Amino acid sequence: MRTTTAKDAPSVDEVPLQAPSLDIWDSKYRLKDRHGRPVDADPAATRERVARALAAVEDDAEAWLPQFRWALDNGAIPAGRIVANAGAEAVKPAVSLINCTVSRTLHDSMRDILEGVVEAGMTLKAGCGIGYDFSTLRPRGAFVFGAGAGTNGPLAFMDIYDRMCFTVASAGGRRGAQMGTFDVGHPDVKSFIEAKREAGRLRQFNLSLLITDEFMEAVRADADWPLAFPLHPAEKDDVDDSELIYRDWPVVEEGYTLDDQGRVACRVVETVRARGLWDTIMRSTYDFAEPGFILIDQVNRMNNNWFCEEIRATNPCGEQPLPPEGACLLGSINLTRFVLEPFGEAPRFDWERYRRVVAIFTRMLDNVVEISGLPLDGQRREIAAKRRHGMGFLGLGSALTMLKLPYGSPESLAFTEEVSRVLAVEGWKQALALAKEKGMAPVLAESFELTPRMLRERPELKQDGYQAGDRVPGRILHARYSRYMQKVAEVEPELVAELAEHGARFTHHSSIAPTGTISLSLGNNASNGIEPSFSHRYFRNVIRAGRKTKEQIEVVSFELAAYRHVVAPEAVESDLPDYFVTADGVSPAQHVAVQAAAQAWIDSAISKTVNVPTDFAYEDFQDLYLDAYDSRLKGCTTFRFNPEAFQGVLVREDDLKNTVYVFELENGERLELSGDETVIYEGEEHTAANLHDALKEGTYGKW
Numbered sequence: 001m002r003t004t005t006a007k008d009a010p011s012v013d014e015v016p017l018q019a020p021s022l023d024i025w026d027s028k029y030r031l032k033d034r035h036g037r038p039v040d041a042d043p044a045a046t047r048e049r050v051a052r053a054l055a056a057v058e059d060d061a062e063a064w065l066p067q068f069r070w071a072l073d074n075g076a077i078p079a080g081r082i083v084a085n086a087g088a089e090a091v092k093p094a095v096s097l098i099n100c101t102v103s104r105t106l107h108d109s110m111r112d113i114l115e116g117v118v119e120a121g122m123t124l125k126a127g128c129g130i131g132y133d134f135s136t137l138r139p140r141g142a143f144v145f146g147a148g149a150g151t152n153g154p155l156a157f158m159d160i161y162d163r164m165c166f167t168v169a170s171a172g173g174r175r176g177a178q179m180g181t182f183d184v185g186h187p188d189v190k191s192f193i194e195a196k197r198e199a200g201r202l203r204q205f206n207l208s209l210l211i212t213d214e215f216m217e218a219v220r221a222d223a224d225w226p227l228a229f230p231l232h233p234a235e236k237d238d239v240d241d242s243e244l245i246y247r248d249w250p251v252v253e254e255g256y257t258l259d260d261q262g263r264v265a266c267r268v269v270e271t272v273r274a275r276g277l278w279d280t281i282m283r284s285t286y287d288f289a290e291p292g293f294i295l296i297d298q299v300n301r302m303n304n305n306w307f308c309e310e311i312r313a314t315n316p317c318g319e320q321p322l323p324p325e326g327a328c329l330l331g332s333i334n335l336t337r338f339v340l341e342p343f344g345e346a347p348r349f350d351w352e353r354y355r356r357v358v359a360i361f362t363r364m365l366d367n368v369v370e371i372s373g374l375p376l377d378g379q380r381r382e383i384a385a386k387r388r389h390g391m392g393f394l395g396l397g398s399a400l401t402m403l404k405l406p407y408g409s410p411e412s413l414a415f416t417e418e419v420s421r422v423l424a425v426e427g428w429k430q431a432l433a434l435a436k437e438k439g440m441a442p443v444l445a446e447s448f449e450l451t452p453r454m455l456r457e458r459p460e461l462k463q464d465g466y467q468a469g470d471r472v473p474g475r476i477l478h479a480r481y482s483r484y485m486q487k488v489a490e491v492e493p494e495l496v497a498e499l500a501e502h503g504a505r506f507t508h509h510s511s512i513a514p515t516g517t518i519s520l521s522l523g524n525n526a527s528n529g530i531e532p533s534f535s536h537r538y539f540r541n542v543i544r545a546g547r548k549t550k551e552q553i554e555v556v557s558f559e560l561a562a563y564r565h566v567v568a569p570e571a572v573e574s575d576l577p578d579y580f581v582t583a584d585g586v587s588p589a590q591h592v593a594v595q596a597a598a599q600a601w602i603d604s605a606i607s608k609t610v611n612v613p614t615d616f617a618y619e620d621f622q623d624l625y626l627d628a629y630d631s632r633l634k635g636c637t638t639f640r641f642n643p644e645a646f647q648g649v650l651v652r653e654d655d656l657k658n659t660v661y662v663f664e665l666e667n668g669e670r671l672e673l674s675g676d677e678t679v680i681y682e683g684e685e686h687t688a689a690n691l692h693d694a695l696k697e698g699t700y701g702k703w
Contacts, residue, residue, distance in 0.1 A: 012336065012339065012342055012402070012562045012565065012566060013337070014565065015524060015558070015561050015562050015565045017043070017524050018524060018525060018555060018556070018561065020520065020525070020540070020553045020554075020555050021520060021521050021522075021523075021524050021525060021555075022043075022521075023553075024517055024520050024521035024542070025043055025046070025521040025522060026038075027544075027545075028080065028084060028517055028521065029046055029080065029083045029084050029521060029522070030046060031046070031049060031084075031087075031088050031091060032091070033091055034091060039091070043522060046083060047069065047072040047073065048069065049086065049087040049088075050072060050078060050082060050083060050086045050087060051065055051068040051069040051072055052065060052087055053086035053087035053371065054068055054078075054086060054364045054367045054368065054371075055068050055367075057367040057370045057371065058367070064363075067360050068360065068364055070360070071356075071357050071360040071361050071364065074337060074353065074357050075333050075334040075335070075336075075337035075338065075357055076331065076333055076334075076357050076360070076361040076364070077331065077332050077333070077334055077394070077515075077518055077522050077523065078329075078330075078331045078364070078365070078368075079099045079329065079330035079331055079332070079513065079518065080099065080517060080518055081095075081096060081097050081098055081099045081127050081128070081329075082097045082329065082330075082331070082368060083518070083522070084127075085097050085127065085373070086368075086371070094125075094126065094373075094375075095126055095127045095373060096126040096127050096128050096372060096373040096374050096375065097329060097368050097371060097372055097373055098127075098128050098327050098328070098329050098368075098372050098373070098374055098379075098383070099128065099129060099315070099328075099329065099330050099513075100128070100129060100315035100316075100319075100320040100322065100327060100328040100329075100330065100390070101123055101128045101129065101130045101131070101315065101322070101325075101326065101327045101328075101374070101379055102130065102131045102132070102313045102314070102315065102322035102323065102324060102325065102326045102327075103116055103119065103120060103123075103130055103131065103132040103133075103313070103324070103325070104116070104119070104324045104325045104378060105133070105136060105250055105251055105312075105324045106132060106133070106134065106136050106137060107136065107251060107253075108136060108137050108138050108251070108253075113137070113157050113160075114160075116132070116161075117160060117161060117164055119376055120132070120161060120164065120165075120178075121164055121168050122375045122376065123375055123376065123379070124164075124165060124168045124176035124178075125168055125375070126373065126374070126375040128327070128374070128375075129176070129177035129178065129179070129315050129316040129317075130176075130177075130178055130179075130315075130316070131178065131179035131180070131181065131313040131314050131315050131316060131322070132161070132178070132179070132180055132181070132313055133181045133182070133183075133210070133250065133312040133313040134154040134157065134158055134180055134181070134182055134192075135154065135181070135182045135183035135186040135210065135312075136250060136251050137151075137153070137154040137157060138151055138153070138154075138229055138232075139151075139153055139154070139186065139187035139188045139229055139269060140152060140153025140154075140155070140156075140187075140188055140191070141153070142229070153188050153191070154182070154186075154188055154192070155188065155191050155192065155195055158180055158195075158202060158205065159201070159202070161178065161180075161204075161205075162178075162201075162202050162203070162204045162205060165178050165204035165205075166203075166204050175204075175543065176204060177204075177206075177316035177317075178204055178205045178206070178316055179205065179206045179207075179208060179313065179314055179315060179316040179317075179318065180192075180202070180205045180206070180207050180208075181207075181208050181209070181210050181294060181312065181313045181314065182207070182208075182209055182210060182291075183209075183210045184209050184210060184211050184212060184215045184277070185212070185215065185225070185226065185227060185228060185247065185266075186227065186229065187227040187228065187229055187269040187270060189209070189227060189277070190277070190280060192207065192209070192291070193209070193280055193281055193284050193291055194280070194284060195207065196284075196288050196290055197284075197288065199696050199697060199698070200696075200697045200698040200699075203697060203699070206290070206292065206316050206317065206318070207290045207291040207292065208290075208291050208292035208293065208294045208314065208318060208635070208637075209281065209291045209292070209293060209294065210294050210296040210312065211293055211294060211295050211296060211625075211629075212296060212297050213295075213297045213298075215274060216295075216626075216629050218274035219274045219275055219278045219626075220626075221274075222273065222274065222275045223273075223274055224271050224272070224273060224274065225271065225272050225273065225274035225277055226245055226268045226270075226271050227268070227269050227270045227271070227272060228245055228247065228266035228267055228268045228269060229266055229267060229269065230249055230251075230253075230256060230264045230265065230266050230267075231244065231256070231257060231264075231265045231266060231267045233253070233254075233255030233256065235267065236257065239267055243267055243268050244257075244265050244266065244267060244268070245265075245266050245268060246258075246259045246261075246263040246264065246265055246266065247263055247264060247266050248262075248263050248264075249263070249264040249266070250310060250312050252264060261452075261453065262453060279622065281293075281625075282618075282621065282622045282623075282624075282625070283618070285625075285638050286618055286621050286622075286638075286640060287640075287642055288642070289637070289638060289639045289640065289642075292318060292635060292636070292637040293625050293628065293635055293636045293637065294314060294318065294321070294634070294635040295628070295629060295633060295634055295635060296311070296312070298632060298633070298634050299311050299321045299605070299634045299635075301457075301483060302483050302484055302603075302634065303321070303482075304478055304482045304484055304485065304507050304508055304603055305323070305386065305443070305478070305507050305508075306457070306458075306477075306481075306482060306483075307448050307454060307474065307477040307478070307481070308443060308446075308448060308474065309323035309326075310323065311323055311326075312324075314605070314635075315328070317513060317514050317607040318605060318607050318635050318637065319390060319392070319511040319512055319513045319514070319604060319605050319606055319607040320390055320511055320604055320605065321604060321605055321634065323382070324378075325376070325378035325379050325381075325382045326379075326382050326383075326388075327372070327374055327379045327382055327383040328383075328388050328389060328390050328508070328511070328604070329365055329368045329369070329372065329383075329389045329390070330389070330390045330391075330392070330511065330513050331361060331364070331365050331389070331390075331391050331392075332391070332392050332393055332394040332512075332513060332515050332518065332529070333354070333357055333358065333361065333391070333392075333393045333394070333423070334393070334394055334395045334522075334523050334526055335349075335393050335394070335395040335396055335398070335399035335419065335526075336395040336398045336399050336402060336523075336526050336558060336559075336562070337395075338350040338351075338353060338354045338399070339399055339402040339403055342402035342403070342562060342566060343402060343404065343562075343563060343566055343567050347402060347403045347404055348403075349399075349403065349415075349419075351422065354419075354422065355422060355426050358391070358422070358423050358426040358427060358430075359426050359429070359430050361391060362391065362426070362427050362430040362431075362434075362509070363430060363434065365389040365391060366387065366389065366434060366505055366506060368389070369383055369384065369387050369389075384442065385441065385442045385443045386441055386442075386443050386506070386507045386508070387441045387505060387506035387507065388506055388507050388508035388604075389506060389508065389509065390508065390509075390510060390511030390513065390604050391423065391427060391509060391510050391511075392423075392510060392511050392512035392513055392515075392529065392530075392602070392606075393419065393423065393512065393529070393530070394513075394515040394518065394519050394523055394526055394527070394528060394529050395519065395523060395526030395527055395558065396416065396419075396527060396529070396530050396531070396532075396594075397527030397531055397532035397533050397559075397581070398526045398527045398533060398557065398558045398559045398562075399526075400412050400415065400532075400579075400581075401533075401559040401579055401580055401581065402559055402562060403415070404577075404579045405579065406578070406579045406581050407532040407581040407586055407590070407594065408532075408581070408586045408587065408590025408591070408593065408594060412594065413593055413594060413597045414597075416530075416594055416597040416598050417597040417598070417600065417601070420510075420597070420598040420600070420601035420602060421491070421600075421601045423510060423601070424488060424509065424510060424601040424602070424603070425488070425491065425492055425495070427509040427510060428488060428492070428495060428496075428499065428504070428509065429495060430505070431499065431504035431505045431506055431509060432495065432498055432499055432502060432504065432505075434505035434506075435499075435502050435503045435504055435505045436502055438505065439505075440475060440502065440503025440504055440505060441503065441504060441505060441506050441507050443474050443507065444473070444474040444475040444478055444503040444504060444507065445473070445474065445475070445503065446473070446474050447471040447472060447473050447474070448471065448472060448473075448474060448477060449469060449470070449471050450466055450467070450468055450469065450470045450471075450472060451468060452468050455467075455468055458481050460481065461481060474503075475499070475500060475501075475502070475503035475504070476500050478499075478500075478503075478504065478507060479496050479497075479499040479500035479504070480496075480500050484603045485499070487600060487601070508603050508604050509603055510601070510602045510603050510604060511602060511603075511604035511605055511606065512529050512530045512598060512602060512605075512606040512607060512608075513529055513607055514528050514529050514531075514607040514609075515528050515529045516528055520540065520555065523558065524558050524561065525555050525556065525557060525558050525561070526558040527557065527558070527559075529606075529607060529608075530594065530595065530598055530606055530607075530608055531583065531608070531609065532581055532582055532583050532585075532586055533557040533558075533559065533581075533582050533583065534557075534582065534583050534611070534652075535557070535582050535583070535584075535652050536556060536557045536559070536560040536573050536576065536580065536582060537554070537555075537556050537557075537560070537573060537653070538554075538555065538651060538652050538653065539552045539553065539554055539555075539651045539652075539653065539656065540552070540553050540554075540555055540651075541651065541690060547684070548682065548684055548686075548694070548700055548701040549684075549686045549687075549690040549691050549693075549694040549699075549700060550690045550693075550694070551690075552651075552687045552689075552690060557582075559580065560573070560576070560580075563576065563580075583611035584611060584612075584613050584652075586611070588610050588612060588620075588621075588624050588627070588638075589627065591608065591609075591610040591611070592610065592624075592627050592628055592631055592633070592636070593631075594608075595608045595628075595631075595633055595636070596631040596632070596633060599632075599633055599634065605634045605635060606633075606634070606635075607637075608636065608637065609637045609638065609639045610624065610636060610637070610638045610639070611638075611639050611640075612638060612639070612640045613640070613641075614640060614641045614642065614655070616640060621638075621640075624636075624638060641655050651675075651689070653676065655675070656674065656675035656676035656687070656689055657674055657675065657676050658674075658675075659674065659675040659689065660672050660673070660674060660675075661673055661674075661675055661688050661689060661692040663688075663691075663692065663695075673688035674688065675687065675688055675689035676688070676689070679691060
């Protein structure tokens with residue numbers, strides 16, 4: 001094994017890009033002309049194109065260009081739509097720089113639902129992912145007044161959106177991405193939970209349940225749980241009061257019955273045991289990795305814009321809870337770029353350079369609002385009014401390994417908390433400076449009338465002398481009465497006081513995205529977002545234009561590549577020190593703890609997956625989301641490799657070798673192949689696992 005001193009140690013900045021990383025950059029982010037000829041010569045040219053496009057928004061573009069270029073060269077990585085589309089107007093004039101959107105509220109009428117399909121199609125065509133709340137649609141079998149028949153229910157309409165997304169080729173080199181959310185108190189909730197048990201159904205969706213505090217407490221108490229939907233005005237005389245409950249609801253139609261707190265009268269369709277429904281949720285998550293888990297009351301409680309919006313949906317990966325027609329631009333900072341003397345006797349993090357990158361990158365992301373390219377008027381109005389963006393980081397797992405801190409250890413939690421806090425504080429300092437220079441977000445310049453509900457949710461307003469009916473500037477409600485900004489005030493009270501006086505340039509600054517292809521390509525396979533590395537050597541399934549199934553490519557983690565570059569060129573996985581931790585070596589409790597350490601300082605949300613081994617016992621799994629609730633997270637997702645259910649994007653070699661796939665041949669014979677075996681089918685070579693998955697799901701030949 002080669003040993004080096006700190007003085008002559010090779011820099012990890014010199015680790016060459018892996019071939020798959022260059023390949024993904026070329027296919028997804030490299031600008032090419034309409035004939036497919038490269039415009040960007042190399043990744044440095046891509047960074048230069050992005051820096052120029054974002055600097056062009058500035059009055060003094062030439063002064064800011066070198067600073068933007070420096071930030072991109074030092075670990076700032078805008079999200080995929082920005083990297084692919086910034087400065088590409090001549091080639092792609094109708095695309096957006098925004099990754100995340102949420103649909104307008106879907107009203108319970110055929111016209112509104114189908115108009116929503118059109119709007120969603122335009123959004124996906126522009127390259128944006130989109131989320132929807134489908135629990136505003138009445139349950140299956142409910143009578144449709146005017147049609148004289150029962151409705152097919154929300155799941156049937158989701159099928160329409162699913163096929164639309166599959167058909168629409170998303171601009172900028174990726175297929176469409178959707179999130180469907182659903183209220184845990186909706187009468188069709190069990191159908192939603194189990195929807196993906198049917199092969200090929202809703203595969204263009206991620207699915208997440210909107211979980212309320214009321215439901216979680218019912219689970220704890222093993223109490224009854226009513227499944228209910230708002231009472232239609234025409235049904236008022238047919239329903240006894242004993243059949244009604246009152247709930248907050250995102251759509252209040254004319255004629256709805258309300259209580260004195262503004263909650264809607266809902267007719268109870270069925271009453272179930274909360275714990276039984278909980279088990280259905282957890283069983284589906286255990287077997288199919290869905291639905292995800294959005295703690296919607298916590299989302300709204302901690303929303304900086306608590307005074308002017310109600311959130312019911314998120315973007316496709318869950319890191320951006322957004323209001324109707326909400327949109328958010330993203331960017332991540334590669335933490336591996338700030339580790340000094342990695343794997344050495346005293347590795348350390350370059351906090352000064354990190355702060356400078358956060359500051360410049362904040363300005364860069366704010367500039368994207370002016371050139372967002374969103375396709376719908378409502379989306380453009382929403383992002384212009386609030387200017388929210390979501391800065392996060394990637395490579396946490398890789399950076400921790402380079403710092404010799406095992407992922408999930410107490411030391412790693414302290415580092416995660418600090419790196420998140422520094423990102424937050426530096427970001428809000430820039431929010432103040434930019435507001436003084438360019439003006440606050442328009443919504444913060446408006447005044448809002450205090451309602452009894454607002455006073456109930458923020459009792460400190462009464463303590464400060466406010467009453468219902470008073471009008472208060474948004475900048476004050478945002479800075480002084482946002483639960484998140486109150487947390488920031490604990491460490492920076494003078495900063496928050498100035499934000500209340502002058503306003504902030506944007507209402508939201510941070511979120512942590514999954515960063516899958518960004519990490520793999522421009523991050524040289526640094527670990528995704530907040531995650532540990534999936535494995536140090538594994539296979540990734542990627543969609544290739546013209547291929548009939550996904551292609552399997554082999555990659556190694558950035559930390560292994562860096563270890564080989566810095567310490568031991570011939571190192572294999574069995575040679576690695578104990579602090580080289582991968583996802584399957586992290587306990588569920590440690591996953592939750594890392595997310596909680598970051599969430600305190602992240603004002604939007606975090607895309608986090610709790611990976612558990614295939615043989616992880618259900619008895620140990622079933623209460624995992626209770627831990628997330630107790631940790632005051634905003635959401636959680638789990639993944640357990642289940643070859644009978646699906647073929648994942650990331651696959652370990654041993655999982656492939658140990659899984660047998662059965663093919664039924666036309667002559668009635670059965671062919672059994674291990675997942676890693678290759679097979680020729682219709683003149684093209686495939687892995688057995690990917691071919692089986694494509695045939696089962698109905699995607700063969702459709703990429």
